[in-house]
Amino acid sequence: MNPMFDMTGRVALVTGATRGIGRCIVEQYVQHGARxxxxxxxxxxxxxxxxxxxxxxxxDAAWPCAFDFSDQAAIEDGADRAVAHWDRLDTLGGNAYVxxxxxxxxxxxxxxxxxxxxxxxxxxxxANRALPALRASGEGVVIFIGSASGLAPSPAVxxxxxxxxxxxxxxxxxxxx
Amino acid sequence: MTLAGKTVVVVGGTSGVGxxxxxxxxxxGAKAVGLGRSPxxxxxxxxxARAAGVAAVFEQADGTDETSLRAALERHAPIAxxxxxxxxxxxxxxxxxxxxxxxxxxxxxxxxxxxxxxxxQSDDLLEPDxxxxxxxxxxxxxxxxGVVAHAIVGGALNALVRTLAIELAPHRINVICPGPTVDxxxxxxERPQRVTGMQPWGERFPLKRVGDSSEVAHGALFLxxxxxxxxxILDIDGGASV
Ligand SMILES: NC(=O)c1ccc[n+]([C@@H]2O[C@H](COP(=O)([O-])OP(=O)(O)OC[C@H]3O[C@@H](n4cnc5c(N)ncnc54)[C@H](OP(=O)(O)O)[C@@H]3O)[C@@H](O)[C@H]2O)c1
Numbered sequence: 398m399n400p401m402f403d404m405t406g407r408v409a410l411v412t413g414a415t416r417g418i419g420r421c422i423v424e425q426y427v428q429h430g431a432r433x434x435x436x437x438x439x440x441x442x443x444x445x446x447x448x449x450x451x452x453x454x455x456x457d458a459a460w461p462c463a464f465d466f467s468d469q470a471a472i473e474d475g476a477d478r479a480v481a482h483w484d485r486l487d488t489l490g491g492n493a494y495v496x497x498x499x500x501x502x503x504x505x506x507x508x509x510x511x512x513x514x515x516x517x518x519x520x521x522x523x524a525n526r527a528l529p530a531l532r533a534s535g536e537g538v539v540i541f542i543g544s545a546s547g548l549a550p551s552p553a554v555x556x557x558x559x560x561x562x563x564x565x566x567x568x569x570x571x572x573x574x
Numbered sequence: 575m576t577l578a579g580k581t582v583v584v585v586g587g588t589s590g591v592g593x594x595x596x597x598x599x600x601x602x603g604a605k606a607v608g609l610g611r612s613p614x615x616x617x618x619x620x621x622x623a624r625a626a627g628v629a630a631v632f633e634q635a636d637g638t639d640e641t642s643l644r645a646a647l648e649r650h651a652p653i654a655x656x657x658x659x660x661x662x663x664x665x666x667x668x669x670x671x672x673x674x675x676x677x678x679x680x681x682x683x684x685x686x687x688x689x690x691x692x693x694x695q696s697d698d699l700l701e702p703d704x705x706x707x708x709x710x711x712x713x714x715x716x717x718x719x720g721v722v723a724h725a726i727v728g729g730a731l732n733a734l735v736r737t738l739a740i741e742l743a744p745h746r747i748n749v750i751c752p753g754p755t756v757d758x759x760x761x762x763x764e765r766p767q768r769v770t771g772m773q774p775w776g777e778r779f780p781l782k783r784v785g786d787s788s789e790v791a792h793g794a795l796f797l798x799x800x801x802x803x804x805x806x807i808l809d810i811d812g813g814a815s816v
Contacts (some may be wrong), residue, residue, distance in 0.1 A: 399601070573816055
């Protein structure tokens, strides 16, 4: 393995990690030596994924930590529990998201607000809460999952694309800070 | 995608970033070939590979000379991945526009023409799922005074890659934008003035340091081995561009 891909000793929290890209991220992090905190809303799903990852890895590498990414207090509590479990955090993978189909013209303002709140503001809440642990790591990394819909006009998923573009901007602000 | 048994050819592979791409690709099991003009640098690179314990091939070839480059590429075909990482230290004119002038900018564009020559000459020798990786630079992503020659060649390369990603598919083509980068092992011994000269640049970036050649090379390996990445401009610059 290229030593730059070696994650031995590191701990990663990945939101929305029970299926799709998030699940692939935790599996590959563990294959590269990391320990991971597996998050989604559903405790049973988190447990099942953590169990499968541990079985494949043959070691205690994944810990299930369910919390609802749409709720500020739950996110802060979840981040604290995640940091506490292995007493460190080196990588934060912000992968959980919501989407809504519809063009700008059709957008229900309440849905628009929810998409922006969950995809942007809640990632900020999570990153801020995890920041002290990430700083203490010395090699802390925050990775948000953007989208091609945030790069080019994507009217069919208007709110989602706007939220992902905002997330990319937030990532740059955080990098400078 | 794994590099095991795949042929990787790096133009400008005898020093700096290119050398590290050759060493990392060889360590990942590729048949890695580094090309450069100076026989002294070719010999030194062979020595460095031996010291690192990897089997890599270094040969003399000039990437600006179609015939010389074509002959080298044919010797190693079929090729899975080609990389252009050449920088002509004599010709890369630093300074603001009033100093470099049109002539300086034209010399700066040599890297662009070398990259085009590599794309052209390797086109029929590249495997169907093969890739091309070019090197531009962060001076195009964020404007600074005094590096206009770097900025224009970077802009040209970045534009080229986006169009060719469409035209050359299924071959993939990507470009890396490194920030100021030194080879912390070799430059410290061979070009210490380069290391000290670049240091102040790094302090302006979020990560407060210049890059290491091996860090940029790591990005090149990613671009070769991820089969779903094309038309991408990959910044490896300590945050210089944000
Ligand atoms: N280092 C940085 O700070 C920095 C920043 C932004 C972008 N970049 C880009 O990254 C790439 C690599 O830079 P580096 O710092 O690694 O350069 P480097 O250490 O100076 O190495 C350049 C390599 O290119 C070879 N070369 C030059 N002209 C050639 C030609 N006509 N045909 C074949 N080989 C040739 C050189 O060998 P010979 O001279 O013997 O041919 C050498 O092996 C360049 O494209 C550069 O513009 C670098």
